[in-house]
Amino acid sequence: MARAARQDTRLDTWAGRYASRAHGMTASAVRSLFEVANRPEVVSLAGGMPNIADLPLDVIADNLASMVFKEGTRAMQYGSGQGEPVLREQITEVMRLEHISAHRDDITLTVGSQQGLDLVTRIFCDPGDVVLAEAPSYVGALGTFRSYEVDVVHVGMDEHGLDPDALRAATGALKAAGRTVKFLYTIPNFQNPAGVTQPLERRVALLEVARELGLLVVEDNPYGLLTFTGEPIPAMRSLDADNVIYLGSFSKTFSPGVRVGWVLAPHAVREKLVLAQESATLCPPVFSQYVVSTYLATCDWQGQIVSFRDMYRVRRDAMLDGLAEHMPAGTTWTRPDGGFFVWVTLPEGLDSQAMLPRAITSRVAYVPGPAFFADGFGARNLRVSYCYPPPDRIREGTRRLGEVLANELSLHETFGLDPSSVDPGPRRITRGPGANQS
């Protein structure tokens, strides 16, 4: 591994020329493994791809053709750096389902919510600034923060999500150490990867602490509408319009391939976001915005979301049933009320990263816990997702995972602790939500 890295450096004529931020851009160690994991014989519980097979492609295709025929010269032309007003208006309707009342002028369209996060980080964060995030947090967000040379400090969670006391403690410690904390990044609904949700009272408590600490909140909400338990919980943004920047996305409720997300931000921030968007792309993809707008205007998008909920609930149940049946004693996991992910805590002594090659050999894949921490924590955790494989494959995947864990435990009993898994990792103020759950 080290040798390959040195060789790459020798071969790269430009090695001495890159920006400082480029040094943080390195391919994930598990990337090559996941290429193997994509083989059909492997049950991949690793990915976060939505299952869009049930979209009414025939209707979408027809409506799209009419749109191109009638409005093609506008849909295929340059557009607004902020995004098309018609779609921004429709987005206010979508957000109303989560109790958000907003004006379309406060919305900026982005290339998926990933780019929303990129632009927010771009306008707020200098190198060395701190962003607070849940422990664990979304791997893609950690990558974006790293690419802006931002230090992530994790804040502990329990089964109700981010812990307000831990938030206060972390912020206080950082301020005492002279660090500049730019914002709190949080996923309140069906958190990726932990699968836990902040109840309404927790949101209120967190927002109170944030206001008290002068802490901006960036609320990332890709999964909020995919709830399995009735009505969505009001978004944090619906409770505090002045102190929350909200990231939305059509990737999980319609299509990730169109790459249409949005940022709802206080007016002054929105102005900076549009300038940053113009600098990054001139304008977000206009054609994609017309595709989404046409879908919202001509299809039963709310009915489709209800179908998605039902479909994912069945898969979530298959996952929880499979885990209950196949996990060895000492394994714990979270029970998501929506979204895509379950967070598993392994019996003491096991190491999710070290185990991954053996799991893939046993034709099951997951994402090891350390991917979701900026500080090396997570060796005893892994994320499994139930969004993409059908229920019987999910059950089979948990069976294979159970076998892998049983083998690891038996090795562990025979040969003793794997030294790598005893290392507690860097000192940290965080803890995972699965630690005290059965």
Place this chain on the structure above:
Amino acid sequence: MARAARQDTRLDTWAGRYASRAHGMTASAVRSLFEVANRPEVVSLAGGMPNIADLPLDVIADNLASMVFKEGTRAMQYGSGQGEPVLREQITEVMRLEHISAHRDDITLTVGSQQGLDLVTRIFCDPGDVVLAEAPSYVGALGTFRSYEVDVVHVGMDEHGLDPDALRAATGALKAAGRTVKFLYTIPNFQNPAGVTQPLERRVALLEVARELGLLVVEDNPYGLLTFTGEPIPAMRSLDADNVIYLGSFSKTFSPGVRVGWVLAPHAVREKLVLAQESATLCPPVFSQYVVSTYLATCDWQGQIVSFRDMYRVRRDAMLDGLAEHMPAGTTWTRPDGGFFVWVTLPEGLDSQAMLPRAITSRVAYVPGPAFFADGFGARNLRVSYCYPPPDRIREGTRRLGEVLANELSLHETFGLDPSSVDPGPRRITRGPGANQS
């Protein structure tokens, strides 16, 4: 203006929190003027929007519907961070028209070539680094460089584009001053805004100087295929695969609204680009890539480019005829062999920026010269574009512009020099290409 700016700052709760780079993100002073310029009674020679009215929308709509019906679940799903292999293969065919021989694995798809430039700057440039660019240069590139806190140093051009001696001199002076020059940014074909083109021998000479100086070249080529004089000139990338990063785009040959551009880069750079793309967007818009791929596979895209050339040539002729008829003595301009733009140098004493409100009152709009310089130069220049209005409107636009100039000159003769236009601006080593042309 100053009062409004102060007020905005007071209203922005976050004013003290933004990243250092966000301070360079300010709305252009002419933005509000251009809102007026978009009124139908104004002939806008300001924009760079392609005229896509002649695209075969009926055929495109039908083929798109079949694509969605057949391949929708892939086109609407997450895709590769590098871009879809099929489209990358097709792009190698497109680039072959400009003598580029490339492998699809060295291509990274981007959200228009604007994002290509953003990602290249992101991986190469630290704050305070220098990028060399033509004098004048593309306003969107200057915005991107500014957003990464990069200093642009302009290099003089003549009627054959960038001057190799000026390039050597500028680089030498910067190195002597201890500055870090990261790359040369150049638009060899029908330059935006100058409308001049580097002949083959000039490209060879520039690449020689660049290699001698250890200077990476970023070649931005959105207009290369829109030539009015026969075959395209070989791209710089076709002459030096190791030292040139090439930016391509479908915005001018098909559709800007799909936002599909690409970067062709040496292998090691390409690896960084893909990581930067994943961090910025996860993946570039997959659906857009399928739209472009379907268009290339099912329509006569090369025939369409020939039609575009003919259409734009007629408009270029209308522009040059109108300028010859209506410009007052002492005005000079460039004669583009392709692309969208003519660069005008005004008679001494006139100021394109000061004059713009009066021009818009006279129902004609252009972009003032200083927009294309990072150093305040360009008061005596303006850019007019012939891409979007039909020929008779272009002629009418030049007539109105001629009247505006005549009025300015007569004011100038009556009341003497406008002091603002005598100021030579900051000292600089550059000169515009129109200065010594009739």
